[in-house]
Amino acid sequence: MKHSRRVVLGVIGIATASALALGGCSSSPKPGGSSTGLSPVTLQLQWVAQAQFAGYYAAVAQGYYKDEGLNVTIKEAGADTVPITSVTKGEADYAISWVPKVLGSIEQGVNVTDVAQIFERSGTTQISFKNKNITKPADLKGKKVGSWGYGNEWELFAGMQDAGINTSSGISLVQQAFDMKGFLAGDIDAAQAMTYNEYAQVLETVNPTTGKLYTVDDLNVINWNDDGSAMLQDAIWADAGKLADDTSYQSQTVKFIKASIKGWIYVRDNPQKSADIVTAAGSTLGTSHQLWMTNEVNKLIWPSSDGGIGTIDTKSWATTVKIAMGTKNDTGSTIITAAPPKTAYSNTFVKKALAELKTEGIDTTGSSFTPLTVTLKEGGK
Numbered sequence: 118m119k120h121s122r123r124v125v126l127g128v129i130g131i132a133t134a135s136a137l138a139l140g141g142c143s144s145s146p147k148p149g150g151s152s153t154g155l156s157p158v159t160l161q162l163q164w165v166a167q168a169q170f171a172g173y174y175a176a177v178a179q180g181y182y183k184d185e186g187l188n189v190t191i192k193e194a195g196a197d198t199v200p201i202t203s204v205t206k207g208e209a210d211y212a213i214s215w216v217p218k219v220l221g222s223i224e225q226g227v228n229v230t231d232v233a234q235i236f237e238r239s240g241t242t243q244i245s246f247k248n249k250n251i252t253k254p255a256d257l258k259g260k261k262v263g264s265w266g267y268g269n270e271w272e273l274f275a276g277m278q279d280a281g282i283n284t285s286s287g288i289s290l291v292q293q294a295f296d297m298k299g300f301l302a303g304d305i306d307a308a309q310a311m312t313y314n315e316y317a318q319v320l321e322t323v324n325p326t327t328g329k330l331y332t333v334d335d336l337n338v339i340n341w342n343d344d345g346s347a348m349l350q351d352a353i354w355a356d357a358g359k360l361a362d363d364t365s366y367q368s369q370t371v372k373f374i375k376a377s378i379k380g381w382i383y384v385r386d387n388p389q390k391s392a393d394i395v396t397a398a399g400s401t402l403g404t405s406h407q408l409w410m411t412n413e414v415n416k417l418i419w420p421s422s423d424g425g426i427g428t429i430d431t432k433s434w435a436t437t438v439k440i441a442m443g444t445k446n447d448t449g450s451t452i453i454t455a456a457p458p459k460t461a462y463s464n465t466f467v468k469k470a471l472a473e474l475k476t477e478g479i480d481t482t483g484s485s486f487t488p489l490t491v492t493l494k495e496g497g498k
Contacts, residue, residue, distance in 0.1 A: 155188035158373060161200045161209035165193045166398040168384075168410035169313065169351070170213065171391045172235070176380030178394045185372035191398075201229055204356050210366075211373060216349035216434075217452050218268045220441050223461055224453045230357040231462035233374045233427035233470075234434075235381065236417045239347035241272050243339040244300070244316060245307040252337050254280035254344055263293035263300060263308035264447075271452060273309065275346035275444040276339070290447055297322070307339070313413035317406055321497045330495060346444075348437040350417075353377065353427075357460045367466070375470035378426050378481065385419050385483050388412055406497025412489045425474075425481035427467040434462060 162170050173191055176182050182189040192209060194200065200212035201222050216231060223229065243262075245251040251260065254276040262277075264270045277284050284290075291305050297318045300308035310316040316338075324331045341347040353374060359366040384391040392407040400407060422428055441452035471481050 153188055155183060155186055156369060157190070158182070158187045158211070158369065159190045159192060159209040160373075161192050161194070161198070161203040161212040163194050163198075163200045163212070163214050163351075166191075166395055166400045167402055168392055168395050168400070168407055168414055171384045171395050171411055171414065172377055172381030173213075174380070174394050174398045175383045175387075175391050176376045178397075179380065179383055181376040181379040181383075182373070185376045187369070187372060187376065189373075189376075201227055201354055204229055204354060210355070210369070212354045213351055214354055215268070216352055216437050217271055217441050219352075219354060220438070220457055220461065221268070221452045223457050224455070228357040228460070229354045230360055230460055231352045231429060232355045232360075232370055232465075233353040233377070233467045234349055234429040234462075235353060235377075235427055236349070236351040236414075237421060237426075237430070237433070238342050238417045239272060239350055240312045240413065240417050241269070241341055241347075241350075242310050242312055242316060243273060243276075243307045243341075244310045244319065245337050245339075247335060247337055249306050249337070251307050251339070254339060254346075255282065257307055257339075258282050258287050259289075260306040261289045261291050261304070263291045263305035265293050265295065265309055266446075268452075269309065270446050271440055271444055272341040272346045272348055274446050275348075275440045276341055276344050278444060279344075279346060284445075284447065285449075312416070313410040317409045317413075317493055317497065321403075321406065321493050321495055323495060330493065345436075346440060347433075348440055349429075349433055352429075355466075360463070360466075361460075370466045371469045371473075374427060374467050375473055378467075378470060378474060379479070381418060381426060382479060382481070382483075384411060385415055385486060388415060388489055403494070403497030405492065405494040408489070409491045409493055409497075412491050415486070416488055419483035419486035421482045423482065424464075424468075425471040426483070427471065429462045429464050429467075 160173060177189055200214045201219050203209040204212045205227055251257060257277055264273055274284055293309055297315055299305045301322060320331055322331055355370050388411045389408060392411045396407055418426060422430055438456060445451055474481050
């Protein structure tokens, strides 16, 4: 991402001109319709243009939103952007954000609903060099453990606490910067890394011992999906109040989800073209890094559950809520103190969207999905 900064420490606050030029976007949507006859819709991202959001950019570029009668503006996150409040303030119709972060907002009174859980798996890992002998959460005891904080630490703390580590005294917690310099310098034994970003940053770096790029064989990876403390991440969020009593918004939500899913299916089937679309939208990431990100994000989605992409799995939701209520971070806080309301998520709208896609003969589960083998270049070029 640099995921830890996407919600609270982003640096770019407006959609780029190239993103708006992809087709189907409007820089200044007006209530009640547009000159194109399409309904204006604004989507708030949680960071800048990159392949983490490739499905939405692909849906614009391929005309999927237009096909549903929507004129979609994609807004990148700014320095102080909290995506979910953009929805409640009426600045956006939908937002992309991690579930645990929004659960905290909901407990504070924000009235929103997860209407499509796009990422089924967590992309958060804890990586270390092989010589540190850290292969499981219990091995983090007594080590210098990096954490971004800012709401990205919960899987790490849940994993350590599940392994019996006293996270107040059993580790040396290092405030990890939003790069991998501290890890590469040896200041951190085990660092947080998103599979689609920071992990690649290490593999794009020259190993001074060999003079060649680091490889996966140089690293150990703790994957929270395997260790039971993974939490749900990127989801599409909508205004819960409007979902309850605004029939036009209900219909629009189904259309928006349907077109977005078609965008993600396009990304699944056309990773290189999708990486190029995101680059055209203004991403500054290098070519090999962008393709790596596209490929790794695909792995978080595909193959999807039997219900199809976007379906909120009740077991995964329950695990996320359990961790949000029961795990304390370094400040002694939990994300939430009570279970969220029933309106926190709904499969109603995504099921309608999936039913329409299946009627059109579109594969919404990707059961035969096979990821690419991406070769990274120095610096992600």
